[in-house]
Amino acid sequence: MPVYTAPTQDMQFLLHDVLEVSGTGIPGYEDLDRETTGAILGEAAKLAEDVLAPLNPVGDAQGCRLENGVVRTPEGFREAYDQMREGGWPGLDCDPEYGGQGLPYLISTAVGEMFSSANMAFNMYQGLTHGAYNAIHAHGSDEQKATYLPKMVTNEWGGTMNLTEPHCGTDLGLIRTKAEPQDDGTYAISGQKIWISAGEHDMVENIVHLVLAKIPGGPEGVKGISLFIVPKFLVNEDGSPGARNAVSCGGLESKMGIHGNATCVMNYDGATGFLVGEAHKGMRAMFTMMNEARVGVGLQGYAQGAVAYQNALAFAKDRVQGRSVTGVKNPEGPADPIIVHPDVRRNLMDQKAFTEGARAFVFWGASLIDRAHRAGDAQAEGLVSLLTPVIKGFLTDKGFETTVLAQQxxxxxxxxREWGLEQFVRDARITMIYEGTNGIQALDLVGRKLATDGGKHVMGFFEMVKGFIAEHKGQDEAFDADFLEPLKAASKDLQAAGTFFMQKGMKAPDEALSGAYDFMHLFGHTCLGLMWARMGLASRKALAEGTGNAAFHETKLATGRYYMARQLPATKTHLARIESGAAPVMALDAEAF
Amino acid sequence: MPVYTAPTQDMQFLLHDVLEVSGTGIPGYEDLDRETTGAILGEAAKLAEDVLAPLNPVGDAQGCRLENGVVRTPEGFREAYDQMREGGWPGLDCDPEYGGQGLPYLISTAVGEMFSSANMAFNMYQGLTHGAYNAIHAHGSDEQKATYLPKMVTNEWGGTMNLTEPHCGTDLGLIRTKAEPQDDGTYAISGQKIWISAGEHDMVENIVHLVLAKIPGGPEGVKGISLFIVPKFLVNEDGSPGARNAVSCGGLESKMGIHGNATCVMNYDGATGFLVGEAHKGMRAMFTMMNEARVGVGLQGYAQGAVAYQNALAFAKDRVQGRSVTGVKNPEGPADPIIVHPDVRRNLMDQKAFTEGARAFVFWGASLIDRAHRAGDAQAEGLVSLLTPVIKGFLTDKGFETTVLAQQxxxxxxxxREWGLEQFVRDARITMIYEGTNGIQALDLVGRKLATDGGKHVMGFFEMVKGFIAEHKGQDEAFDADFLEPLKAASKDLQAAGTFFMQKGMKAPDEALSGAYDFMHLFGHTCLGLMWARMGLASRKALAEGTGNAAFHETKLATGRYYMARQLPATKTHLARIESGAAPVMALDAEAF
Known part of the structure; x- marks a missing residue:
């Protein structure tokens, strides 16, 4: 059975040595001293390690079952959900006005990584609820908030997001679900939604569905989409669940992974729905939720890589096969542990360097979201909007790749099945697809985010990297060579790609879009390069000052050097692909394939 | 349900336009005219498309069951196996002396791709039998050959390879299975073998197990390993199956993919075994089989990519979402088919360019094997030995990656599950692992094959590429720029990596082994670059001469240009990784991870 140990030491390093959270001036961060965050992370670690992780293979093997319209979750899920509720974990970063603990998003991100590594399918139930909570919190009326949010914060009630229909997912302008206005101000919702995660299950007493639908007579396409609350049980005056609404689970999807999560076909047969925000403005409401949701999926991607890596490492230290080429390392045994072999090292270092870099990237992204929301910082908002498709697309691609490396x-x-690695691969795979496929992320990045506010945010990113290098170079020759020069080279490649897009893409959008996917990866590598340079600095400082665990910091520096030397050069290939332009990509007619 | 159409046109192009088989002078190739190969491929295509492909999801869903020691294969497998036997497919390239058809390995390779794309788990049953046939054919006594081969050629009897034990796979020196000499000249085999593909099943009347075991008192490690035939049923004088031997299936492995193939734990409890070849020379016997077996796995890798690509393409032409950025392409529909979008193209072209290049590479490799075996050509033998780990490692890594792209x-x-793509991903995954993990392939390539015969074969490869470029350059400016220059650049990167290994690796083997995996990929890309240049030439020639299907050849050239512009630049990153040396890889102590 796979093992899991929450990376609390690494998280503390990020919070306090790299991000230096308590000195950032972000409202709510001032209380985040080492002791406080250590206590929170320690408690979360216990739940993740002792309760959620052991249920992960159980959920995979048993999956969910649909019986007479009721979805049965795997054995042990209900009890674990109760424990999670009792610990107050679902409301960690929710609004205290509705019963939440009001902690920064950054903290719930750290906890979310643990829960996701331990049991991704399980953690999705509260994740979806949190997404629905966010949407109602941002766009619901006061009455709606009062009715639904307190129960969602505690996860007594669940929540879902209903977007996809059988004939459309990416292109929501095509949706057919109808919302007929009723005399009492409600709407009758009719249609079918598919791939609804946590759409129906037995762990909550009510489920609050958020549904995209069209009010007849409204504008065509995405401009005519509205957002509705459709609760499974209509809510009584006293706040208790009342009459059953006309929404039901029509089937469960049979799928590659995340078997412990119910992926439902949801049928709406004139169900009572309540408009959220303005009519026809549903897409806008969805979009405001998207940064956080997409950062959350990027987190899931590397979180699967992180737990897979732990298991690969344990195996590599334990399994003996062959002898080291530089001399026997385990003379008492019949062979050396495979971690002595250079190619096993190469594999483990690729996993480790990516995972730790990704964690830093997501924590940084979460701190930008906090800065944007809590301090109203428009620059942070712009930057994290730009980075969101990179976090989602790059980290899920590489996170999946990491699970495959670990399996290898x-x-x-x-x-x-027995060793559990193949489950991490199957579970991680969905993160590249849902919440907008990674191709859509690339399109969002290049087709939309680069040009937002006249390109101000991407220019700001380049300035930031340049400023960072200028600030720190010349102090330590080895650090310059190992960290700052590779970062500079990667950033130069990224700028060259941006310039190519600007020169070519203006005339022919295909030129830019043909390179969008590679640009997303080029950007991701540059961000991880920046993260490793920042972590390297922090570790160098800790070593110079003699604070913290010296071995931890030496290892951190060595891992960073690996990333810079071995992974960052991927930017060269991505740039070459981008600069080859649209011609090779678009040469064939569709019929010629 | 997934679709499959055998790529007979592309195969004919490779055989006749690129490899120009009938003019090669390889014995047996003289009869391979277009009509003959067309007829064979056409018949194989029917079996693959109509019989094997529809059973692929069935095999995946049902898997194999162990009932009272008997393994039940999925519904329909027996009938399909009968049809395959009736068609004479298992004996296609077998020795006519034992009932085979004596066709070149190249032809069975082409047929093998179809069967493997259509149903990899199913095709493994005959694949394993073929491997065991090869070993007995090469190393068995005349009596052993007469006893076993005729039944194995027809696949009335199956065959297996028993190497791995619970505590060792890669390091076979550690095996514990014992072979005690008996007075009658036989051996009593005792031990446990795991991961034995097709180890037990209900589609053959007898199974001929080839087992690696140690004769007590023999040399330590791999030098004390012998090879034995252990039939499930001992064979009577008249050649019919007789008494049950003491070998049994102790369990089936629960695994990520290839569910239709029985992966068995095999228990040997003093089973009667017959020594093959000389005592203690079992590893050598195994090694002589390895090139063909590993090329066969490389084929499986890209074959899964090929069928996955077909299904991705069908979906991309059918599914409508969004509108083309360069203007509406499907004005009658609610949206354009997704194949109009540049990033979907990029994805499809990556799949297509890899798959067709890989097919050429394996066909070329198979023709080298034929040249080595049929014409006794030592140079061809040396070259294909060098290329074998590249074919296996690179094509399975990229083949798996292609299934993931197709799924995306x-x-x-x-x-x-419904669309079948996720099965291709799960099935393809094993090809990176079995028949020597891809890390082992890299080690074989860099640690052994590069230096074989004083480096003669790798030098020969470089000379060949250089000669090819020199021969063809200067005739067509566009072809030079699109094909020959990128090939030259890739080859230069490969040589630079080789030079780095020679300079550094002599002093410190870690320096070379830390870059072995990247070298395997660098080599693979260079080979596919060479293949694309050769295919490009062949298509240019056909277009100039007005022979064949012009649209096919134009598409081939466009696909080749894509490979050269968009995939070959990966060599840059691999070289950078290699040249960073061992330091970043080996920096950490095992305890520091």
């Missing part, structure tokens, strides 16, 4: 470390054992 | 084309549908 185990050789044949990696392919068997 | 379908968005959410790719994650569901």
């Amino acid at each position: 470390t185990l050789g044949g054992s990696g392919f068997t | 084309t379908l968005g959410g549908s790719g994650f569901t």
Whole structure:
């Protein structure tokens, strides 16, 4: 059975040595001293390690079952959900006005990584509820907020997001679900939604569905979409669940992974719905939720990589096969542990360097979201909007790749169910698809975000990197060579790609869009390069000052050097692909394929 | 349900336009005219498309069951196996002396791709039998050959390879299975073998197990390993199956993919075994089989990519979402088919360019094997030995990656069982692991093959590429720029990596081994670059001469240009990784991870 140990030491390093949270001036961060965050992370770690992780293979093997319209979750899920509720975890960063603890999003991000690594399918139930909570909190009326949010904060009630229909997912302008206005001000919702995560299950007493639908007579396409609350049980005056609404689960999807999460076909047969915000402005309401949701999926991607890596490492230290080429390392044994072999090292270092870099990137992104929301900082908002598709697309691609690398470390054992690695691969795979496929992320990045506010945010990013390098270079020759020069080279590649897009893309959008995916990866690598440079600085400082665990910091520096030397050069290939332009990509007619 | 159409046109192009088989002078190739190969491929295509492909999802869903020691294969497998036997497919390239058809390995390779794309788990049953046939054919006594081969050629009897034990796979020196000499000249085999593909099943009347075991008192480690035939049923004088031997299936592995193939734990409890070849020379016997077996796995890798690509393409032409950025392409529909979008193109072209290049590479490799075996050409033998780990490692890594890309084309549908893409991903995954993990392939390439015969074969490869470029350059400016220059650049990167290994690796083997995996990929890209240049030439020639299907050849050239512009630049990053040396890889102590 796979193991999981929450990376609390690494998280504390990020919070306090790298992000230096308590000195940032972000409202709510002032209380985040080492002791406080240590206590929170420690408690979350216990739940993740002792309760959620052991249920992960159970959920995978049993999956969910639909019986007479009721979805049964795997054995042990209900009890674990109760424990999570009792610990107050679902409301960690929710508004105290509705019963939440009001902690920064950054803290719930750290906790979310643990829960996601331990049991991604399980953690999605509260994740979806949190997404629905966010939408109602931002766009609901006071009455709606009072009715639904307190129960959602505690997760007594669940929440879902209903966007996709059988004939459309990415292109929501095509949706057919109808919302007929009723005399009492409600709407009758009719239609079918698919791939609704946590759409129906037995762990909550009510489920608050958020549904995109069209009010007849409204504008065509995405401009005619409205957002509705459709509760499974209509809510009585006293706040208790009342009459059953005309919404039901029509089937469960049979899928590659996340078996413990119910992926539902939802049928709406004239169900009573309540308009959220203005009519026809549903897409805008959805979009304001998107940064956080997409950062959350990027987190899921690397979180699967992180737990997979832990298991690969444990195997590599334990399994003995062959002898080291530089001399026997385990003379008492029949062979050396495979971690002595350079190619096993190469594999483990790729996993480790990515995972730790990704964690830093997401924590930084979460702190930008906090800065934007809590301090009303428009620059932070712009920057994190720009970075969001990178966090989502790059980290899920590489997170999945990391699970595959980890599986490979185990050789044949990696392919068997027993060791659990193959589940991480199957579970991680969805993160590249949902919440907007990674192709859509690339399109969002290049087709929309680069040009937002006249390109101000991407220019700001380049300035930031340049400023960072200028500030720190010349103090330590080795650090310059190992960290700052590679970062500079990557940033130069990224700028060259941006310039190519500007020169070519203005005339022919295909030129830019043909390179969008590679640009997303080029950007991701540059961000991880920046993160590693920042972590390297923090570790160098800690070592110079003699604070913290010296071995931890030496390892951090060595891992950073690996990233800079071995992963960052990927920017070269991405740039070459981008600069080859649209011609090779678009040469063929569709019929010629 | 997924679709499959055998790529007979592309195969004919490779055989006749690129490899120009009938003019090669390889014995047996003289009869391979277009009509003959067309007829064979056409018949194989029917079996693959109509019989094997529809059973692929069935095999995945049902898997194999162990009931009272008997393994039940999925519904329909027996009947399909009968049809395959009746068609004479298993003996296609087998020795006519034992009932085979004596066709070149190249032809069975082409047929093998179809069967493997259509149903990899199913095709493994005959694949394993073929491997065991090869070993007995090369190393068995005349009596052993007469006893076993005729039944194995027809696949009335199956065959297996028993290497791995619970505590060792890669390091076979550690095996514990014992072979005690008996008075009658046989051996009593005792031990446990795991991950034995097709180890037990209900589609053959007998199974001929080839087992690696140690004769007590023999040399330590791999030098004390011998090879034995252990039939499930001992064979009577008249050649019929007789008494049950003491070998049994102790369990089936629960695994990520290839569910239709029985992966068995095999228990040997003093089973009667017959020594193959000399005592203690078992590893050598195994090694002589390895090139063909590993090329076969490389084929499986890209074959899964090929069928996955077909399904991605069908979806991309059918599914409508969004509008083309360069103007509406499907004005009658509510949206354009997604193939109009540049990033969907990028994805499809990556799949297509890899798959067709890989097919050429494997066909070329198979022709080298034929040249080595049929014409006794030592140079061809040396070259294909060098290329074998590249074919296996690179094509399975990229083949798997291609299935993941294809799955991505379908968005959410790719994650569901229903569309079948996720099965291709799960099935393809094993090819990176079995028959020597890809890390082992890299080690074989860099640690052994590069230096074989004083580096003669790798030098020969470089000379060949150089000669090819020199021969063809200067005739067509566009072809030079699109094909020959990128090939030259890739080859230069490969040589630079080789030079780095020679300079550094002599002193410190870690320096070379830390870059081995990237070298394997660098080499693979260079080979595919060479293949694309050769295909490009062949298509240019056909267009100039007005022979064949002009649209096919134009498409081929466009696909080749894509490979050269968009995939070949990966060599840059691999070289940068290699040249960063061992320091970043080996910096950490095992305890520091």
